[in-house]
Amino acid sequence: MKFDLKLTDPKSKARAGVITTDHGEIQTPIFMPVGTVGTVKGVHQTELKNEINPDIILGNTYHLFLRPKTSILEQAGGLHKFMNWDRNILTDSGGYQVYSLSSNRKINEEGVKFKSHIDGSTHVFTPENVMEIQREIGADIIMAFDECTPYPCDYNYAKRSMHMTHRWLDRCINHLEKLPFKYGYEQTFFPIVQGSTYKDLRKQSADYIANAGAQGNAIGGLSVGEPAEEMYAMTEIVTAILPEDKPRYLMGVGTPINILENIALGIDMFDCVMPTRNARNGMLFTAHGTINIKNKKWENDFSPIDEMAITYVDTLYTKAYLRHLFAANEMLGKQIATIHNLGFYLWLTRQAREHILAGDFREWKDKMVIQMDKRL
Structure with a gap:
């Protein structure tokens, strides 16, 4: 992946850039329609391409793992071929979906044990197998496995969770180095900044993620119920630390107004x-x-x-x-x-x-x- 930063607005931190992957260019800032289970709900591919015309869409690791299962996607040649989409795809690691299953999951240092929302079957996500699953899905951009904390969140819990997310990140990176690419094209890996709505934790996490040296970076754990002003404050803190020469992805945001205000703070990529x-x-x-x-x-x-x-x-x-x-x-x-x-x-x-x-x-x-x- 390459990122070419074309221009930064002189009166804000808004940026115009171009991300280039093996599936084409993504002109930023960009909104990515959510295609959770291999489809943007209610939209035919012809309408998606010709009318909505996004450079990139999302798939979700948790949902695709459960249904249709990665074995089916591998037989099809990856998610692109399975859904007949020849442009870019990003996959969320499933951390947010596991977070939303609060009554049906247990988190520890190893990973997350959870019950399927479909049939109640038990599964385990670890940083290692989530990297393997995302290799098998075959998205162009894949995300680190992290814990998304709720809002409001106790400071000590947010701190413990952040450090665990950082340890999980190291395991993701180490395991990815052992996994060959599939389907004849490369994948790009984004780590995720956490830290809830605590300024010192967000700074620590942004520093850690910036030092990981990934080709792009994401901000997670926002748009989970906090006031918009807190979202903007956390985003501003983090974008001041994340490298300027790499794309920044604010996960799960948001309303049209949220998107414009966060573009002004230096965000390049959105989904919601x-x-x-x-x-x-x-x-x-x-x-x-x-x-x-x-x-x-x-x-x-x-x-x-x-x-x-x-x-x-x-x-x-x-x-x-x-x-x-x-x-x-x-x-x-x-x-x-x-x-x-x-x-x-x-x-x-x-x-x-x-x-x-x-x-x-x-x-x-x-x-x-x-x-x-x-x-x-």
């Missing part, structure tokens, strides 16, 4: 289930605010879903029709809303890139934050 999950519940994100399409006010509104026409669904369908689909519980309504939201998120990060390169990102960002912070 919000645009797809909220779409399935009838929430549409636009440049002028959010729409709850289920509201009665849209019942006889025959204007386009979004006159900006970022994707084809925005002008092909009306608000009244989309509201009708949700009222009738038709799956097409969820698909339309999902395409719209993902298209908007990709448009937003690409607009941010254009304004960084044009030198007016800060002014544009401040205007967009005000516009988007409305209920329509």
Whole structure:
């Protein structure tokens, strides 16, 4: 992987860059649609490529390990071929999913023992076998195995967890050196900064991760319930320490406003289930605010879903029709809303890139934050 930092905004820390892997270029800042089980929920690959058009999407180690199982992915030639996706893929290590199974898992120095949410079967994730699983899945960018702490989190627990995540990182790195690449292309490894919302821990963790010398770095353990101001404060601390010449990935964030504010703090890569999950519940994100399409006010509104026409669904369908689909519980309504939201998120990060390169990102960002912070 190569990272070419094109420009840093003079009035903020926002950056425009290009990541190059064996599956092509990723222009940053970038939002990565979440394709947890080998599909971006509700979206055909043709729509994903031609309308939403992301340079990279996500898969998830925990879910793909359980279903369809890595043996199936190996037979297919890796996740790219299995799902017929010829662009970049990043896999989360499964640490967050294990964190969310708090009542069905046990964490110790060796790793995590957990029960499947599908059938209750027992499994163990260790730094070593999670690296093996991600080799077998075959993503272009793979993540270190870490513990994601909850919010709020006791300081002593956060400190112990952070140090264990660092020890796990060393084991990940040592084991990866023994594992050959599969499928004829290379993989890039990102470690993850932890430390909850404690400034001293975030600094320690950022220093440790920076010194690991990886080709890119991630920030985890945020967007788990803490106020946005704390998220921004932790991000600012960490980006001041992580190397400028390597991409920075803020995991699991967030709202359109969160994304713009974190771009301003020097983040290059984002992912979140919000645009797809909220779409399935009838929430549409636009440049002028959010729409709850289920509201009665849209019942006889025959204007386009979004006159900006970022994707084809925005002008092909009306608000009244989309509201009708949700009222009738038709799956097409969820698909339309999902395409719209993902298209908007990709448009937003690409607009941010254009304004960084044009030198007016800060002014544009401040205007967009005000516009988007409305209920329509």
